Amino acid sequence: MVRAFIAIKLSESIQASIRQFQKQLQSALYEAPIRWVPVENIHLTLKFLGDIRIEQVKPLLRSMEEVTLAYPFFDFDIVGLGCFPSCKRPRVIWLGVEQTEDRLVKLVQSIDETLLRMDFEPERKRFHPHLTLGRIKKSTRPDQLKSLARQLDEVEPFAGQVGCVESVHLIQSKLSRSGAEYASLGSAPLGSKS
DSSP: OEEEEEEEEOOHHHHHHHHHHHHHHHHHTTTSOEEEOOGGGOEEEEEEEEEEOGGGHHHHHHHHHHHHTTSOOEEEEEEEEEEEEOSSSEEEEEEEEEOTTOHHHHHHHHHHHHHHTTTOOOOSSOOOOEEEEEEEOTTOOHHHHHHHHHHHHHSOOEEEEEEEEOEEEEEEEEEETTEEEEEEEEEEEOSOOO
C-alpha cells in the first residue's frame, strides 16, 4: 500500500518566488511555533486518495488522463496570504490560488466523477485551492496564537505570480520523523495549449 494524492506541481520559478516570500515570513514570525513546509514539497492538491494498492497506480493514471486530455493548458494566479480556519485562529498558513474561469474547480469535479468508478469517495468539503506554507504546532498556547495572528496581520501579502497547468501528477507521500517525502508515481498531461 502507498499513501497517495493527486496534485499540480509548481515550476522552479514559482518555487523560487515562494522560497523568497517564505524566508520573509520566517524572519517576521521567527518566534512563532510553525513547522514550515519545504518549498520543494509545496504543491496544489486536487484530491487526497489515502492508501492505495500498487496495482491501482496504472488504472488511476489512465483515469486521470481520461479527464486531463479534455482540458487545455490553463493559468492560475498565486496571490495573498491566508490561514485555516481563520487568521484570528491560525493553524495552517497558505497562499491563495485564484482562477478566473473556474477551470481548476471543473478539473477537480471531473477527477472526482471519474474516480467514483474506482470506488474513491468524492470530496465532501468544497474545493479551496491553496498552497500550504506552514502548520502551527499543536502544542501552541492560546496566547501564542493571538500573538501570531497579530503578526500575520502586519505581513505584506505575497505579490502574486502566474502558474500554468500542463499536467496533473499522482504523488506518493511517505511520512517520516523529518516530515513528508514525496515521489511522483506518474503524470497525466492536459490536452493542449488553448
